[in-house]
Every structure is written in structure tokens, then in C-alpha cells.
Amino acid sequence: MYNKKKNIEPEDISYKRVLSYMQWLIERYGAYSAKTLLQKANLLFKADTQFNEPALDYLIERGIVDDLRYAERLTLSLSEKKIGPNKIKEKLYAKGLSSQTINECVSAIATTEEEYFDKALILKTRKFGDEPIDDIKLKQKALRHLISKGFSYSIANKAVSYSSNED
DSSP, rough: OOOOOOOOOOOOHHHHHHHHHHHHHHHHHHOOOOOHHHHHHHTTTTTTTTTTTHHHHHHHHTTTTTTTHHHHHHHHHHSSSOHHHHHHHHHHHTTTOHHHHHHHHHOOOOHHHHHHHHHHHHHHHHHOOSSOOHHHHHHHHHHHHHHHHHHHHHHHHHHOOOGGGGG
């Protein structure tokens, strides 16, 4: 009734197969960092990983995989969200980018301290209201919330104690 699948031998792992897999990933899902692409290839071709790095080197030489370009695009998209510079660094680091690349991209963001304060104030207002927070426990909770979103302590503290009457 049901056709039994015969024991199909897996294809041999070759340089061309690894390279085509990496290119397929990039075409299908967009840009990847070099580290993430190598991890995915190592996971799929764990039986023989000798071709993974040469295939990745080929893509890097041709400019198909470029960590700096990837980091710049990711930094730009993250900077538009309501998160601080520390959270942006954390997300870039999670993608497997080098600290030099991360610092270069984050320092290139044209966001001032005042703009980060405005973002922090929006988050504080959304969760805790417009009034400055006087209750110590609630203030600590608000500070933890803003710091977890990537804002520095000074910006978070300034946003928590900000009063709209100070203008």
C-alpha cells in the first residue's frame, strides 16, 4: 500500500555542494554574517567540514558576504527602533560580529544623546505614565526596564525623573 523508501545514501559532501548551500541561504533569507553562515554550514555538513571555510572564503573574496556591510545595515535598522546603543551592541554581538566592527557601526550612528533621551522618555511614558516617579520601588523598576532596553543609567535616570513642567 505504501511505498517504502529505500535506503538512500546521502550525497557526498563537496566544495561545490557547500558553496551552493551557502549561496542558497543568502538568496533565500538575505544577508548573513560570516560566522552565522559558517555555523549553519557546519551544522548541515557536520560529517565533513573541510570545505566549509574555503567556500566561505570564496564568498568573502567576491564580496557576497561582507560583515561590515551587514553590520551597518543591521545597525541602521536597529537604531530606528526604541532601543539604546547598548542593546544595539548586544544584538550585533549576538550575530557573531567582531567588537571592532560593532564599535565602528555604533559610533557611526547619527543619534545624539538628546535623541536617546527622547526614546527613553517615550518608553517610560508608555509603561509608567507622564509624571516623574517618586516611589523608590517603582523608580527602580522603571530604571531596570530602560537599562534593559539599552539606555545608559544617566539617560534612564533623567527620563524617570523628568517632569513635563520643567520645559
